[in-house]
């Protein structure tokens with residue numbers, strides 16, 4: 001397990017955010033000038049249902065101190081069950097981390113709507129506080145960027161940050177999503 005919390009520790013946190021909700025909520029939080037840690041790095045997805053176990057594990061393996069998925073509210077996923085699958089995969093990764101001797105709290109799943117800018121900032125602050133408490137990821141290596149590694153691992157599913165609409169991505173059909181229970 002990781003060392004105890006360090007006062008000057010700034011966690012590197014990766015967020016896999018659904019384009020329709022959490023990403024828009026992050027934008028809103030910015031417009032509202034709400035404070036959340038700048039160390040949060042967001043990877044935009046067309047739906048959290050695209051997220052697989054391997055994407056979460058790669059981020060942790062590359063040294064991310066924490067990783068979370070932020071999808072639409074349950075019942076409001078544009079692809080019906082994408083956010084439910086994401087939750088199952090996050091829960092599966094929690095089990096894998098426990099088996100590897102890492103804290104399962106380093107990964108999480110959140111749900112929010114695009115109107116929840118305040119909630120986005122709240123989650124970012126709460127999760128950062130949780131990770132600060134846990135301390136650095138013990139598998140962190142010098143010179144490895146968790147964000148770059150996570151982005152590369154998710155290159156097939158991530159949307160460019162400057163994309164306004166999913167429809168701007170003609171080569172990225174959104175359906176069908178994988179139907180496996182745990183990715």
Ligand code: FES
Nearest residue numbers: 018047071072078
């Ligand atoms: Fe947002 Fe599926 S469309 S989580």
